[in-house]
Amino acid sequence: MEFPNQAIPTPYTAHLFPDMEKMWKKGGKSNPVLFMLALSLLLPPFSLSQGDHELGLLLSFKSSVNDPLGFLSNWNSSVPFCMWHIEIINLSVNWLSGEIPNDMASSPSLRYLNLSNNNFVGPIPNCSVSLESLDLSNNMISGEISAEIGLCWSLKTLKIPTSKSNISSLQFLTLASNDLSGQIPSEIGRLKSLNWIYIDRNHFSGKIPEEIGNLVSLNHLDLAWNNLSGQIPSSLGNLSDLHYLYLWGNKLTGWLPTPLFRLKMLTELNLS
Numbered sequence: 001m002e003f004p005n006q007a008i009p010t011p012y013t014a015h016l017f018p019d020m021e022k023m024w025k026k027g028g029k030s031n032p033v034l035f036m037l038a039l040s041l042l043l044p045p046f047s048l049s050q051g052d053h054e055l056g057l058l059l060s061f062k063s064s065v066n067d068p069l070g071f072l073s074n075w076n077s078s079v080p081f082c083m084w085h086i087e088i089i090n091l092s093v094n095w096l097s098g099e100i101p102n103d104m105a106s107s108p109s110l111r112y113l114n115l116s117n118n119n120f121v122g123p124i125p126n127c128s129v130s131l132e133s134l135d136l137s138n139n140m141i142s143g144e145i146s147a148e149i150g151l152c153w154s155l156k157t158l159k160i161p162t163s164k165s166n167i168s169s170l171q172f173l174t175l176a177s178n179d180l181s182g183q184i185p186s187e188i189g190r191l192k193s194l195n196w197i198y199i200d201r202n203h204f205s206g207k208i209p210e211e212i213g214n215l216v217s218l219n220h221l222d223l224a225w226n227n228l229s230g231q232i233p234s235s236l237g238n239l240s241d242l243h244y245l246y247l248w249g250n251k252l253t254g255w256l257p258t259p260l261f262r263l264k265m266l267t268e269l270n271l272s
Helices: 010-016 020-028 048-064 147-151 186-190 210-214 234-238 258-262
Strands: 088-090 097-099 112-114 119-122 133-135 140-144 157-159 172-174 179-183 196-198 203-206 220-222 227-230 244-246 268-270
Touching: 186 210, 210 234, 234 258
Parallel strands: 088 112, 097 119, 112 133, 119 140, 133 157, 140 179, 157 172, 172 196, 179 203, 196 220, 203 227, 220 244, 244 268
Antiparallel strands: none
16 A cells, blocks of 8 residues: 655654655655654644653564664664654565564554565554554465454454454455465455455465355455365355456365356456
8 A cells, every 4th residue: 555745744754764755755656665654743642651652662563573674773762752643654565574563553543554565474463443554465474363353443454364343344355475374254244345355375274154245345356275165155146246256276166156147247257
């Protein structure tokens, strides 16, 4: 996910990290070597303890990960965080590795967190109710799908596993290219606003949940390259807006359900 230049209050970003402005403007477009820290001074003032908490989260993250190219070298305790809210963090494509601290996404003012396309391992971190977008795709995140993500009520874009949740506003769910395992939870059928599901290239097993057929707004469904087994559920025939259905690279058996032939919007179907 990229954000326009005007979304970043450059003077504060440059003050915190002297090299950030030139990296952001290099080539006239966004640079992957980017840490975006959006700061709002228009919000109600908060206490020094909250500023210390947010500073602590950042320094804890820095000490927990391996940063071979030194992208986080400017992070230190000399910057006066006490008047600032952290709203946006983008550290995608920076060759970072290690485990993500469990409280990394728990800052009360954090809205966007993008750690995609790195080499992070371990479980998915907890998040705060204010978080709107979380992207951990294309890492080596492992383990079963956790129910904790259901506490992230504000999420609209989620690019990690989701499970027993009431995230009614979620539209895009991407879990692709990680090492996630276990079954796809039936509770996914509660996410009625979903338009896209990409959970390809993981290690999910078991049957495709019938409840996916409840997602009548769905137009992209990619479950390819997992260890899914059993029959293709006939409930997928309820997805009248479905354009793309990718199920190849699994261990599915049985006949193609007749209701799939009634999907008039379907333009691509791959079962090979």
